[in-house]
Amino acid sequence: MAIEVRIPTILRTYTAGAKQVEGSGGTLDELFKDLESRHPGLQARLIDDGGALRRFVNVYLNDEDVRFLAGLSTALKDGDAVTILPAVAGG
């Protein structure tokens, strides 16, 4: 099943410049694994060594921040749109 994924500028080095790619998976975690198979290096920018979503990466399923859903276990279905945005933050 196809899920549309929007890639931010800073991560487009992994997608040959593409703003949007397609992937598949029943959960967000599976989607990221699937993307990694075609865009090596991307997953490590999204998930930390402990297997958690990186703190300063925002991932949205349709309009909802996945932190308010089930994080990496969030269920996906065909036609969903996932948006990745680096958090804008600092001190």
Added chain:
Amino acid sequence: MVIGVLTITRDLYDSIVRHAREDHPDEACGVIAGPAGSDRPERFIPMENAERSPTFYRFDSAEQLRVWRDMDDRDEEPVVIYHSHTATEAYPSRTDVSYASEPDAHYVLVSTRDPDTVEFRSYRILDGHVTEEDVGII
């Protein structure tokens, strides 16, 4: 080495400083959008500091999604990303550098530590490297 420059209108410059003063003693933050590829800041978008903190800022994630989508629909990009420091100089902190994520943006820092002096400086932050640039007000 090429020295960069941020060219910004007096109006937008004043809007950033005003926002920073209003939110003091918390840090203020926001974006100025401009046509993609133009390097021209045009549309002032003050953002909520979700941290409401004098030492940290973070865009509210839902607001950021709305604003970034809106820019995308208008074929704009974040030309300027600004925030204030409330007690220290207008220079990127270590956290500013480590979280900088828009390689094409001018990172503007305003310090509100002195109510009578405006400190307004601009930087490029790329791969952990900070380069200050001139600010040209038009």
